[in-house]
Amino acid sequence: MASQNARALTAKNTRGRLRQDRFAPYFFISPFFILFTIFFLLPSLFAIGISFYKWKALGVPEFFGTRNFERLLTGDPIFWQAVKNTIFYAVASLFIVAPLALLEALALNSKRLKFRTFWRAVYFAPIVTSTAAIAIVFRMLYNREFGFLNELIMALGGMPVDWLGNRGVVRFSVMGVVLWRWTGLLAIYFLAGLQSIPDELYEAAAIDGATQRQRFFHITLPSLRPVMLFVAVIVSIGSIQIFDDPQILTQGGPANASLSVVQYLYTRGISDLLYGYASAVGVFLFVVIFTLSMVQLRLFRGGER
Amino acid sequence: MVEPKSSKLLGTILLNLGVALGGIIMAWPILWMISASFKRLNEIYAFPPTIIPRNFTLANYQRLFTDWPFGRWYINSLAVAVLVTLAVLFFTSLAGYGFAKYRFRGRQPLFLIMLSSTMIPFELILIPLFILMSRLGWTNSYTSLIIPFMAPALGIFLMRQYITTLPSELMEAARIDGATEFGIYWRVMLPLMRPVLAAQAILSFLGSWNSYLWPLTVMRNRDSMTLPVGMVSMMGSITAGSEPPVGASMAAATLITIPVIIVFLFVQRYYISGLTAAGVKE
Numbered sequence: 001m002a003s004q005n006a007r008a009l010t011a012k013n014t015r016g017r018l019r020q021d022r023f024a025p026y027f028f029i030s031p032f033f034i035l036f037t038i039f040f041l042l043p044s045l046f047a048i049g050i051s052f053y054k055w056k057a058l059g060v061p062e063f064f065g066t067r068n069f070e071r072l073l074t075g076d077p078i079f080w081q082a083v084k085n086t087i088f089y090a091v092a093s094l095f096i097v098a099p100l101a102l103l104e105a106l107a108l109n110s111k112r113l114k115f116r117t118f119w120r121a122v123y124f125a126p127i128v129t130s131t132a133a134i135a136i137v138f139r140m141l142y143n144r145e146f147g148f149l150n151e152l153i154m155a156l157g158g159m160p161v162d163w164l165g166n167r168g169v170v171r172f173s174v175m176g177v178v179l180w181r182w183t184g185l186l187a188i189y190f191l192a193g194l195q196s197i198p199d200e201l202y203e204a205a206a207i208d209g210a211t212q213r214q215r216f217f218h219i220t221l222p223s224l225r226p227v228m229l230f231v232a233v234i235v236s237i238g239s240i241q242i243f244d245d246p247q248i249l250t251q252g253g254p255a256n257a258s259l260s261v262v263q264y265l266y267t268r269g270i271s272d273l274l275y276g277y278a279s280a281v282g283v284f285l286f287v288v289i290f291t292l293s294m295v296q297l298r299l300f301r302g303g304e305r
Numbered sequence: 306m307v308e309p310k311s312s313k314l315l316g317t318i319l320l321n322l323g324v325a326l327g328g329i330i331m332a333w334p335i336l337w338m339i340s341a342s343f344k345r346l347n348e349i350y351a352f353p354p355t356i357i358p359r360n361f362t363l364a365n366y367q368r369l370f371t372d373w374p375f376g377r378w379y380i381n382s383l384a385v386a387v388l389v390t391l392a393v394l395f396f397t398s399l400a401g402y403g404f405a406k407y408r409f410r411g412r413q414p415l416f417l418i419m420l421s422s423t424m425i426p427f428e429l430i431l432i433p434l435f436i437l438m439s440r441l442g443w444t445n446s447y448t449s450l451i452i453p454f455m456a457p458a459l460g461i462f463l464m465r466q467y468i469t470t471l472p473s474e475l476m477e478a479a480r481i482d483g484a485t486e487f488g489i490y491w492r493v494m495l496p497l498m499r500p501v502l503a504a505q506a507i508l509s510f511l512g513s514w515n516s517y518l519w520p521l522t523v524m525r526n527r528d529s530m531t532l533p534v535g536m537v538s539m540m541g542s543i544t545a546g547s548e549p550p551v552g553a554s555m556a557a558a559t560l561i562t563i564p565v566i567i568v569f570l571f572v573q574r575y576y577i578s579g580l581t582a583a584g585v586k587e
Contacts, residue, residue, distance in 0.1 A: 024486035028403030039453035043433035132533030133558035146350035
């Protein structure tokens with residue numbers, strides 16, 4: 001009886017509210033679409049548009065065809081230096097930072113580790129620090145004459161290194177900051193992956209007499225495949241967008257040896273006010289990142305089936 | 306096949322030693338930074354370094370507020386981070402609720418458009434957005450750091466994932482009681498979303514607090530800078546011959562990072578759940 005009443009009431013209410021019901025969800029999601037259109041979609045189209053113009057700030061845009069891109073791709077050694085540096089950052093992140101993060105996650109997940117909560121806090125704290133602040137701290141530690149690192153090397157009997165002034169070394173110095181700030185974040189993803197592996201798998205393997213090494217290679221690693229894929233994608237997209245660390249450590253120097261593509265875009269667009277040319281760099285970045293995202297989508301879809 | 310006891314013990318020792326050594330390396334820059342912020346220049350560069358300063362000084366901190374508008378930068382950063390976080394919480398939870406609990410025409414394609422918007426790298430729109438901000442007269446104003454970033458797609462995704470798991474029966478009950486659709490969101494759903502709101506709040510706050518490229522682009526006046534931008538400008542403004550503000554910049558770095566690290570230690574759980582929910586799942 002009561003439920004019948006309730007149902008009748010619901011029906012009446014639903015009819016009365018039909019209009020509101022129909023429009024409510026559109027109303028709820030509209031802020032995103034309004035903000036997205038004004039501040040992201042239209043600017044993106046605008047960026048693609050002006051990449052075909054020669055436009056220096058305050059001047060009048062002049063149609064330039066594909067010449068911005070031609071110059072960028074064939075006649076701009078600084079851009080290619082920046083691309084090379086950025087590829088270096090991406091490769092080093094993929095093959096040094098990510099494996100170290102996996103190792104870190106394995107260690108922090110181990111039941112044989114004492115003070116696990118404490119060590120997790122120590123290793124994860126760098127994630128929340130400001131890159132600007134940390135890069136300045138590293139600048140002091142890397143200082144050629146008085147820096148802690150060189151003092152330590154000399155105390156151990158080595159030769160001091162010009163961490164930020166040597167063209168061959170500077171990219172490794174940038175990676176030092178990246179390593180310090182990013183391993184913790186990636187380790188969190190790996191840790192989540194590790195904790196989602198059911199214990200029964202390990203128990204069953206132990207009953208079957210598998211050694212620890214066998215369990216690692218036949219259970220842990222294969223189970224982590226989706227996480228590894230995810231980490232590989234965010235690491236490559238993140239490294240392609242690197243800006244803060246080399247900007248604050250070296251401003252891209254010496255002689256552009258640590259300059260990243262985003263730094264180059266910033267210099268051309270915001271410092272030199274070459275809007276058209278800088279937008280061509282932006283379009284280049286977009287194409288690379290979009291392609292990577294599509295590959296990611298493919299891989300994930302493939303992984304599910 | 307059980308491993309021999311001695312090799313297992315050796316492994317445990319190596320594991321603990323390795324983690325401790327790595328932990329010292331991870332903690333070292335932070336410890337060095339805090340310690341240097343209380344030292345004079347000659348002691349900062351002394352070797353071997355002292356962890357507890359021999360000649361403890363607060364001069365670096367005092368200089369921050371007399372030689373630079375550091376208090377102003379702190380207020381700027383805090384205000385922007387708080388306002389952007391509040392706006393993000395409201396707009397992402399509202400949109401997440403819309404996508405999770407309503408069936409409407411165009412839902413699937415709209416959701417896909419929203420998700421694919423994350424593939425646009427911010428750098429592509431850096432120049433046009435900068436031009437737009439200049440035309441609107443928003444440069445050097447909080448609005449340029451807040452309004453474009455109030456409804457991030459990843460945040461909406463995170464909210465939707467969570468809200469889908471909440472029971473719909475409560476909504477029906479509220480509807481019978483005559484609640485409006487917005488009222489259901491505000492009074493029924495929002496209180497149930499506390500964990501995911503906490504995770505989102507931490508992610509938003511940190512993103513804003515630590516962001517550098519965009520504030521560097523639009524906040525040009527000394528007084529309108531945020532902390533990271535202002536701090537880096539301290540180092541850049543050294544004229545030849547003058548003493549580099551090493552101690553002061555370490556004091557600034559300490560004031561930017563330490564409060565955040567302390568809060569992080571308490572809310573770690575929410576932060577990590579937010580990260581992994583936004584990332585790994587689906």
